[in-house]
Amino acid sequence: MSKRKKKKKTTKRYDGRKPDELRPIKIESGVLPNADGSAYIEMGRNKIVVGVFGPREMHPRRLSKPNRATLRCRYHMAPFSVDPRRSPAPSRRDNEISMVMRYALEPAVFLERYPRAAIDVYAEILEADGGTRTACVNAASVALVDAGIPMRGLVSSCAVGKIDGNIILDLGDYEDKEGQADLPVAYMPKMEKVTLLQMDGILTVQEFEECLNLAIDGCNQIYEIQREALKKKYGLEEQESDE
Amino acid sequence: MMSSNVGIVSRLKKRKINEVVATGKRMDGRGLEDHREIVVKTGVLEKAEGSAEVRFGDTWVLAGVKVGLGHPFEDTPDKGVLMCNAEYTPVAHPTFEPGPPREDSIELARVVDRGLRSAKVLELDKLNLITGKHVYMVFVDLYVLNYGGNLIDCSALAAIAALKNTKMRIYKVKGDQVELTKRTKALKITKEPVAVTMVKIGDSILVDPTADEEEVRDARLTITLDEDGNICTIQKTGTEGFTTDELKKAVELTTRKAAEYRKHL
Amino acid sequence: MSTRFENRDLVIPGDVLFEGRIRTGDNTYRHEGKISASRVGLVNYSREMVSVIALEAGFSPLSGDLVIGDVADIELGRWLVDIDTSTNAILNVPDAIDAPFRSDIVMPDILDVGDTIVAKIVDMDRRKTPILGILGRGLGKVNEGFIIRLTPSKIPRLIGKRGSMVNMILNQTGCEIVIGQNGRILINGRTREQEEMAVSVIRKVEREAHISGLTNRVQEYLKILKEEKKNE
Numbered sequence: 215m216s217k218r219k220k221k222k223k224t225t226k227r228y229d230g231r232k233p234d235e236l237r238p239i240k241i242e243s244g245v246l247p248n249a250d251g252s253a254y255i256e257m258g259r260n261k262i263v264v265g266v267f268g269p270r271e272m273h274p275r276r277l278s279k280p281n282r283a284t285l286r287c288r289y290h291m292a293p294f295s296v297d298p299r300r301s302p303a304p305s306r307r308d309n310e311i312s313m314v315m316r317y318a319l320e321p322a323v324f325l326e327r328y329p330r331a332a333i334d335v336y337a338e339i340l341e342a343d344g345g346t347r348t349a350c351v352n353a354a355s356v357a358l359v360d361a362g363i364p365m366r367g368l369v370s371s372c373a374v375g376k377i378d379g380n381i382i383l384d385l386g387d388y389e390d391k392e393g394q395a396d397l398p399v400a401y402m403p404k405m406e407k408v409t410l411l412q413m414d415g416i417l418t419v420q421e422f423e424e425c426l427n428l429a430i431d432g433c434n435q436i437y438e439i440q441r442e443a444l445k446k447k448y449g450l451e452e453q454e455s456d457e
Numbered sequence: 458m459m460s461s462n463v464g465i466v467s468r469l470k471k472r473k474i475n476e477v478v479a480t481g482k483r484m485d486g487r488g489l490e491d492h493r494e495i496v497v498k499t500g501v502l503e504k505a506e507g508s509a510e511v512r513f514g515d516t517w518v519l520a521g522v523k524v525g526l527g528h529p530f531e532d533t534p535d536k537g538v539l540m541c542n543a544e545y546t547p548v549a550h551p552t553f554e555p556g557p558p559r560e561d562s563i564e565l566a567r568v569v570d571r572g573l574r575s576a577k578v579l580e581l582d583k584l585n586l587i588t589g590k591h592v593y594m595v596f597v598d599l600y601v602l603n604y605g606g607n608l609i610d611c612s613a614l615a616a617i618a619a620l621k622n623t624k625m626r627i628y629k630v631k632g633d634q635v636e637l638t639k640r641t642k643a644l645k646i647t648k649e650p651v652a653v654t655m656v657k658i659g660d661s662i663l664v665d666p667t668a669d670e671e672e673v674r675d676a677r678l679t680i681t682l683d684e685d686g687n688i689c690t691i692q693k694t695g696t697e698g699f700t701t702d703e704l705k706k707a708v709e710l711t712t713r714k715a716a717e718y719r720k721h722l
Numbered sequence: 723m724s725t726r727f728e729n730r731d732l733v734i735p736g737d738v739l740f741e742g743r744i745r746t747g748d749n750t751y752r753h754e755g756k757i758s759a760s761r762v763g764l765v766n767y768s769r770e771m772v773s774v775i776a777l778e779a780g781f782s783p784l785s786g787d788l789v790i791g792d793v794a795d796i797e798l799g800r801w802l803v804d805i806d807t808s809t810n811a812i813l814n815v816p817d818a819i820d821a822p823f824r825s826d827i828v829m830p831d832i833l834d835v836g837d838t839i840v841a842k843i844v845d846m847d848r849r850k851t852p853i854l855g856i857l858g859r860g861l862g863k864v865n866e867g868f869i870i871r872l873t874p875s876k877i878p879r880l881i882g883k884r885g886s887m888v889n890m891i892l893n894q895t896g897c898e899i900v901i902g903q904n905g906r907i908l909i910n911g912r913t914r915e916q917e918e919m920a921v922s923v924i925r926k927v928e929r930e931a932h933i934s935g936l937t938n939r940v941q942e943y944l945k946i947l948k949e950e951k952k953n954e
Contacts (some may be wrong), residue, residue: 248550271804364761404738444734444762
């Protein structure tokens with residue numbers, strides 16, 4: 215009698231993670247003294263710092279909007295953030311991601327409160343390892359709150375995708391390049407609204423739904439980390455003065 | 458929301474700083490020859506071959522070293538290439554706008570570069586692979602993350618700390634081609650030049666200026682010294698001049714401060 | 723009707739503070755029958771209102787606010803003044819020299835770019851731009867002293883109930899202190915030591931603004947600073 219057991223394949227990814235596992239995330243708020251608000255994030259090997267300035271006078275004034283603030287996002291990679299070294303000049307991809315960051319964050323900010331002003335969000339990628347745009351959105355949300363800019367809620371972001379037929383959460387650089395689909399998603403957990411959705415690759419409709427659910431689950435987990443980062447800044451001071 | 462109005466010197470600030478400095482102290486309580494707290498961390502990045510993060514007070518610079526393959530310059534076909542680049546990121550200060558390099562970021566890169574080059578920190582002839590065709594290229598990128606004054610000293614220290622920390626992948630010469638091996642080696646550093654910047658406010662000379670002190674300064678002088686006490690670079694800027702006595706004093710001050718800064722490497 | 727948090731809990735934007743009918747206070751907004759926080763801070767429930775005491779907020783200009791600013795630009799008949807608002811404030815000539823604008827007035831002679839002024843917000847124009855005035859006691863160009871900055875949301879704490887905190891600091895340090903609602907503080911002491919003491923205390927208030935018992939701690943701190951000064 216042949217024993218034919220159905221072996222359940224535990225799919226391990228390039229870095230040993232389970233399919234629905236996020237990379238380790240660390241977020242710290244208020245790291246840049248000269249910015250109105252700031253945050254530093256490590257998401258796997260990604261290392262990104264985001265600074266927020268504003269609302270402030272917008273130059274040139276003719277580009278300002280009469281009834282709301284203009285949210286300007288800038289995604290920029292340091293030459294040493296990738297291998298081989300890249301030029302510090304902005305590329306088309308940088309420009310596209312800058313726009314995408316704005317799409318993800320705009321719905322969360324009360325722009326109508328500051329007519330004609332500018333709110334500048336500058337993301338500096340110090341080290342890149344796949345999913346930098348999602349890491350930027352996570353840090354930018356925290357930085358905007360740190361700047362005291364009124365928001366409807368936090369925006370959380372992660373990418374889902376497919377590699378070797380498996381649906382996975384939080385694609386690393388290798389999975390980004392070698393996978394069959396890559397979906398960055400930004401989501402506002404408190405409003406239950408998706409503010410950013412992009413896709414690159416091929417998925418069936420069912421796979422897409424699976425991806426979306428997994429992404430929202432990932433975003434909810436990231437939201438808790440963002441919340442902790444914001445609370446930490448005040449919690450520590452509370453402890454310090456318990457003399 | 459801090460001011461994004463560019464280039465306006467506050468008259469009140471200038472007056473107060475001049476007043477306080479004349480008594481031998483500074484707005485933050487330091488003596489004229491005292492520097493702020495210096496913090497140096499190396500190996501902070503993984504994709505860069507070498508890296509260092511340096512702070513002078515709240516001035517924060519990240520230096521990344523990338524070593525790759527490239528073509529030599531025409532006039533030095535048998536030497537490797539060293540290039541320094543500086544980026545004034547817009548997060549560093551409300552008046553820094555994104556865009557092409559500003560005059561002062563180019564000056565920063567060039568002053569740090571001259572310090573490394575004059576001191577012959579790298580043995581560029583040892584970085585040759587195939588004369589006229591393939592050499593090692595060493596890029597030092599200085600990333601200014603927070604501007605609190607004295608970018609030159611902070612960046613120069615970060616550059617040296619990052620170079621000391623650099624592990625490069627080795628290429629092997631095979632006939633008229635080069636091949637990447639799996640071996641790495643430490644990049645050899647022959648000297649450790651350190652920059653000391655001083656500003657003149659009224660008749661006083663101050664080290665490690667803050668952003669406010671740089672804003673109201675009458676002149677600025679940077680001297681780079683290697684560990685043998687040799688001067689590698691000098692850069693003077695500003696509308697006022699230094700007397701020869703002041704210059705002599707500045708050199709003496711530099712010798713003391715360079716040793717103090719170098720301790721952090 | 724329900725509250726989701728306890729009084730003085732730390733909340734972040736998006737946190738649902740209340741479901742049902744109640745007045746919305748500072749740093750909250752209404753959405754789909756719920757009231758949520760719009761800034762990070764401590765939630766405050768009273769019988770008829772829910773609000774958030776923001777821990778991080780920019781300066782929200784109001785008519786009547788005393789502010790300190792720098793002249794950023796000169797236009798015909800008015801100066802543009804940077805007071806850390808989303809757009810620069812306006813100071814019209816008649817609000818600066820108690821005389822109508824005449825074409826032979828040399829504006830830089832009155833106020834030049836780079837000058838610091840203490841002003842009152844006399845009005846907000848249709849586009850929510852603050853309009854300043856410097857006619858009045860204690861207002862006008864600043865010639866002495868220096869400015870330090872504090873997060874605007876902590877200014878009320880620095881002033882204290884009916885000025886109790888700032889008066890304590892004034893009396894104990896002997897410094898002249900003018901507090902701008904926009905987070906800029908002008909300090910002028912007779913000695914540098916007095917000024918350094920004032921700065922030190924103000925920074926302490928900034929760090930510990932949201933922790934109760936601050937007044938006592940500041941009182942103690944001032945005592946210690948003065949002791950140290952005596953022993954020098």
